[in-house]
Amino acid sequence: MPNYFEPEIECASRETLREIQSQKLAAMAKRCYENVPFYRKKFDEIGLKPEDIKSIDDLSKLPFTVKQDLRDTYPFGMVAVPRSELARVHASSGTTGKQTVVAYTRHDLDVWAHSAARSIVGTGGTKDDFVHVSYGYGLFTGGLGLHDGAEALGATVIPVSSGNTNRQVQILQDYESDILCCTPSYAMYIGETVRDKGIDPKSLKVRIGIFGAEPWTEEMRREIENALAIRAFDIYGLSEIAGPGVACECEEQAGMHVQEDFFYPEIIDPVTGEQLPDGEEGELVFTCIGKEALPLIRYRTRDIASLTHETCKCGRTLVRMTKPKGRTDDMLIIRGINVFPSQIESVLLDLGMAPNYRMIVDRQNNLDTLEVQVEMNESMFADTVRSLERVEKTIANALQSTLNIAAKITLLEPKSIERSEGKAKRVIDKRNIV
Amino acid sequence: MQIQQLSVFIENKPGRLAEITEVLAEAGIDIRAISVADTSDFGILRVIVDKPKEAVAALKQHGMTVSLTNVIAVGIDDEPGAFSKAVRLLADEGFDMEYMYAFISRDKGKAFVIIRMNNGQKAAEVLKERGFDILSPETLYNM
Numbered sequence: 001m002p003n004y005f006e007p008e009i010e011c012a013s014r015e016t017l018r019e020i021q022s023q024k025l026a027a028m029a030k031r032c033y034e035n036v037p038f039y040r041k042k043f044d045e046i047g048l049k050p051e052d053i054k055s056i057d058d059l060s061k062l063p064f065t066v067k068q069d070l071r072d073t074y075p076f077g078m079v080a081v082p083r084s085e086l087a088r089v090h091a092s093s094g095t096t097g098k099q100t101v102v103a104y105t106r107h108d109l110d111v112w113a114h115s116a117a118r119s120i121v122g123t124g125g126t127k128d129d130f131v132h133v134s135y136g137y138g139l140f141t142g143g144l145g146l147h148d149g150a151e152a153l154g155a156t157v158i159p160v161s162s163g164n165t166n167r168q169v170q171i172l173q174d175y176e177s178d179i180l181c182c183t184p185s186y187a188m189y190i191g192e193t194v195r196d197k198g199i200d201p202k203s204l205k206v207r208i209g210i211f212g213a214e215p216w217t218e219e220m221r222r223e224i225e226n227a228l229a230i231r232a233f234d235i236y237g238l239s240e241i242a243g244p245g246v247a248c249e250c251e252e253q254a255g256m257h258v259q260e261d262f263f264y265p266e267i268i269d270p271v272t273g274e275q276l277p278d279g280e281e282g283e284l285v286f287t288c289i290g291k292e293a294l295p296l297i298r299y300r301t302r303d304i305a306s307l308t309h310e311t312c313k314c315g316r317t318l319v320r321m322t323k324p325k326g327r328t329d330d331m332l333i334i335r336g337i338n339v340f341p342s343q344i345e346s347v348l349l350d351l352g353m354a355p356n357y358r359m360i361v362d363r364q365n366n367l368d369t370l371e372v373q374v375e376m377n378e379s380m381f382a383d384t385v386r387s388l389e390r391v392e393k394t395i396a397n398a399l400q401s402t403l404n405i406a407a408k409i410t411l412l413e414p415k416s417i418e419r420s421e422g423k424a425k426r427v428i429d430k431r432n433i434v
Numbered sequence: 435m436q437i438q439q440l441s442v443f444i445e446n447k448p449g450r451l452a453e454i455t456e457v458l459a460e461a462g463i464d465i466r467a468i469s470v471a472d473t474s475d476f477g478i479l480r481v482i483v484d485k486p487k488e489a490v491a492a493l494k495q496h497g498m499t500v501s502l503t504n505v506i507a508v509g510i511d512d513e514p515g516a517f518s519k520a521v522r523l524l525a526d527e528g529f530d531m532e533y534m535y536a537f538i539s540r541d542k543g544k545a546f547v548i549i550r551m552n553n554g555q556k557a558a559e560v561l562k563e564r565g566f567d568i569l570s571p572e573t574l575y576n577m
Contacts, residue, residue: 376443376499377499378499378501381441381443381499381501382501383441383478383480383501383503383532383550384471384478384532384533385471385472385473385478388443388473388476388478389473410475410476411443411445411475411476412445413443413444413445413497413498413499414497414498414499415497416445
């Protein structure tokens, strides 16, 4: 018998959900118009009045929001509440190397925590479980998202954060963690460490894995499930909307239930912007109908997915989304961190170097690796090995501080990277992600 | 008195050294001394040639990263202990060597050491005072 955290929502009739969504959307349109100059301008430009938005069917009248809008209004230009009402900020790295900042009120953090709590319960978690959070804590939403979700559920949190894999395994053994939360690639690595230490995974109490923040395949799911003797579930989120818990798989492992009373999803044709019906793939768009601080309207995620409104075998009526298949642009997810080639470009330009580079992404020991090859030029060249190694280190440090990711830098001779007509081939991704 | 040495950035990949020296050969450049400093993924080719300016032009034309670096060339008697006397002197006088390499000339009894240091001009004077043979650029290029 499946458990629910908030069955009155999770198993509500579609009509009830529609009513809730319609009310929230109408209120949101009004709030956005009154409190966010950016939206007021957009509404006025198309002659839209907030009172034109009466039900969720009116959603398509509203304009889209894109990541660039957040950058243009960086850091807090889209925030709809006074600064003093903010309870927390998180940030994600942006394509220009400039982070986009997202803000939450106390209410928003509760919405997010409830979303994460529903997600944990959906995977079979209970308030009696020890939830081992190996996502990074900090501006990245992963760690605190699952942390707050587990607390809202009343479970016990082990805030391990990421890194130090031996200690992760030790804690799994000694503290008897029931639920492990991290990126799927890190779960693979933990699984391998368990095996290398000669530990029988069945001897570990952990039974559930909640993994997200990067794309992963069914094959990877099976490998993780075998390596740790658990069931592994996909969780979805993005900081602009909330963080992990926006959607999550239930025990059926048949798509991720979207917390659609907070985050209303649509699938659109990325070219025309037209809404697409259930089952059709397109760009995933969210409207934050349940949020105060950053009530984004029709935010384009650039993730490609499809939706189904069929009631799930678990009893939930909440719409399900497929695992995002890919991005509509060239973003890479490396160790759970969003990386755009253009970020590398801007780092090099900031260092006064020509942006002739290539990224080689691979997976070694189940962890993503990034090599950045940079073409040498006269101004970077010096006659000693030491000074060239300093150039490599300078680039590596700049990437680390901007992207929060460790990269191996390799200097190449000028013109050794193939030039292409049109869009440059900047990325060689050797990982087996479809 | 300083010698102009060519420094060329090279990726560590098979055949690269051959390709670069072929460029010099085609331009009719004669190599006097050569050395390679290497790391796991790149190297620096250091070479002294008879016509440095032409060599730089030829290499640049082939898209290579090349620069000219001032080094000194010290002539040393080809006998035990001669080299150590020179480097002892430099050490005692407080000169910091960045790198060096050596070659033997066609003339019997002489060896030559190419030394790169930040204060090369001064070092050359000190060595000369102590009787070491400091080669002029012309002498070395036309050797």
